[in-house]
Structure formats: C-alpha cells, structure tokens
Amino acid sequence: MPMVANGAFDARKAEAWLEAGWCDAVAFGKPFISNPDLVERFRRGVPLAAWDADTFYQGGERGFVDYPVLGA
Numbered sequence: 001m002p003m004v005a006n007g008a009f010d011a012r013k014a015e016a017w018l019e020a021g022w023c024d025a026v027a028f029g030k031p032f033i034s035n036p037d038l039v040e041r042f043r044r045g046v047p048l049a050a051w052d053a054d055t056f057y058q059g060g061e062r063g064f065v066d067y068p069v070l071g072a
C-alpha cells in the first residue's frame with residue numbers, strides 16, 4: 001500500500017524521505033496554500049512565500065486563492 005507522508009515538510013526533507021524509502025510521496029498543505037506554484041518553486045530552488053495563518057479557516061477566498069505566483 002502506498003505511503004504518503006505529510007506535515008512540516010520542505011523540499012529537502014521530502015527528497016530525503018523519498019530517497020530513504022520511508023514514503024512513496026509527500027503531500028504539502030500550508031506551503032501549497034501560500035505558493036500556488038509550489039512545484040515550480042521547488043524545481044527552481046527559489047524561496048517560498050510565507051503563509052498567513054490568520055486567513056486560514058475563514059470560509060472565503062482570501063488567504064486561499066490570492067497568493068501570487070512567481071513574477072506576478
């Protein structure tokens with residue numbers, strides 16, 4: 001059965017876990033919310049945008065779909 005790890009991962013830790021065979025995939029939560037282009041940022045090795053926890057669980061679009069992509 002595939003194992004998906006999650007919780008406080010960054011790209012480096014995710015790659016280490018995958019290379020060690022401790023999981024089959026890594027899921028990202030908060031980093032993906034604040035970085036809609038998270039995969040591209042990982043690919044380029046550029047810094048991630050910080051998330052704003054004050055806008056979590058508010059029930060609206062703010063804080064979920066309004067973080068900018070690179071170059072925007």
Ligand SMILES: Cc1cc2nc3c(=O)[nH]c(=O)nc-3n(C[C@H](O)[C@H](O)[C@H](O)COP(=O)(O)O)c2cc1C
Nearest residue numbers: 006007008009027028029030031032033055056057
């Ligand atoms: C605002 C917010 C909403 C979330 N909604 C869900 C959800 O609907 N279902 C779910 O399984 N996990 C949800 N999570 C948990 C994330 O999927 C993830 O397990 C958690 O944020 C830890 O991973 P992270 O350190 O990469 O953020 C949510 C987390 C946050 C911060």
